[in-house]
Amino acid sequence: MTERKKVLVVEDEQDIRELLRFNLEQEGFHVVEAGDGELALALARRERPAVIILDIMLPGMSGLDICRTLRQEEETARVPIVMLTAKAAESDKVVGLEIGADDYVTKPFSPRELLARVRAVLRRAQGPETARPHQFYERGRLKIDFDTYQVFLDKEEVRLSLREFELLAFLARHPNRVFERLHLLDMVWGRDTYVEPRTVDVHIRRLRTRVERDDARPELIQTVRGVGYKFNDAALGD
Ligand code: CA
Numbered sequence: 377m378t379e380r381k382k383v384l385v386v387e388d389e390q391d392i393r394e395l396l397r398f399n400l401e402q403e404g405f406h407v408v409e410a411g412d413g414e415l416a417l418a419l420a421r422r423e424r425p426a427v428i429i430l431d432i433m434l435p436g437m438s439g440l441d442i443c444r445t446l447r448q449e450e451e452t453a454r455v456p457i458v459m460l461t462a463k464a465a466e467s468d469k470v471v472g473l474e475i476g477a478d479d480y481v482t483k484p485f486s487p488r489e490l491l492a493r494v495r496a497v498l499r500r501a502q503g504p505e506t507a508r509p510h511q512f513y514e515r516g517r518l519k520i521d522f523d524t525y526q527v528f529l530d531k532e533e534v535r536l537s538l539r540e541f542e543l544l545a546f547l548a549r550h551p552n553r554v555f556e557r558l559h560l561l562d563m564v565w566g567r568d569t570y571v572e573p574r575t576v577d578v579h580i581r582r583l584r585t586r587v588e589r590d591d592a593r594p595e596l597i598q599t600v601r602g603v604g605y606k607f608n609d610a611a612l613g614d
Contacts, residue, residue: 380406383494384425386416386442387460388434396429399487400494413437417445420452427494427501430477431460432468440471447476456497460485470562513548516612518587518596520548529587539564540583543576547597547607556604580605 383405385396390411397407408423410416413436420428428446432439439459446452459472459480469480478497481490513520519528525541527534536544542564547555555563557573565571584591595611 380404381426381498382406382408382423384408384410384416384419384423384428386410386413386428386434386439387431388412389431392431392460395487396490399491403491405494413439413442416442420446420455421449424451425455427456427458427498429458429460429490429494432472433462440468440475443472443477444475454501456501458490458493458497470559473563513545515609516614518548518612520545527587534586536583536586540579540586543579544583544587544597547605548609551607551609554600554603554606560605576605 381404383400385393385400385407387393387396387409388411393409393411397409400407408419408425410419411434413434416428416430416437419425430439430442434442443457443459446455446457457477457479459469459477460483461468461472461480462483469482472480478500479493481493511522513522517530519531520526521528522545525538527536527541527544543560546560546564557576560576561571561573565575580597581591584594584597588594588596596608598606598608600606
């Protein structure tokens with residue numbers, strides 16, 4: 377690696393900052409640290425980090441406020457952000473993703489998982505900025521074109537409603553993560569419209585008839601009993 381990539385770690389707890397610094401430096405990153413929002417914003421503007429790891433619970437300005445501010449400013453609008461959230465604060469994740477964070481890791485996290493997320497957001501961000509090619513999801517028999525809103529199964533186009541497409545696209549972008557129905561409502565339908573949680577079930581059921589081999593025994597969009605739904609990408613093979 378010729379040029380070490382810079383990571384900005386925003387976290388008020390020193391132990392966690394040190395843990396992150398140690399692991400990131402092991403991976404060849406250059407680490408800059410901030411313990412509060414003001415310094416975080418100043419460093420984000422000045423140091424131009426390749427990625428920001430942002431804790432939500434901070435004294436003063438919260439991580440969500442910082443994220444919102446970063447997204448509003450031109451120089452920092454596109455820097456990948458991985459949020460750190462407490463396990464109890466489920467809704468923070470949703471809000472975080474909505475206001476432009478790229479991913480999140482729940483505390484307590486394993487450094488390995490966090491590094492994997494950091495590498496993933498960097499990979500995604502490294503796509504050429506000009507003439508961006510279509511964004512695809514492709515695995516096994518399923519292909520999703522996020523730009524043209526087309527879905528193909530074994531190369532045959534599958535007709536989906538806009539909502540079904542958005543639901544599938546959202547799930548495919550977050551494979552193997554379990555989402556509660558209310559979260560899916562927030563992420564896919566948005567907060568402005570009032571929709572009952574069972575609407576999600578109805579759409580999932582319809583989506584299954586389109587994309588599952590046997591919608592009575594769904595393999596791809598799985599129900600996690602008592603919690604919600606997840607996109608099981610292993611069902612697609614390689
Ligand atoms: Ca904290």
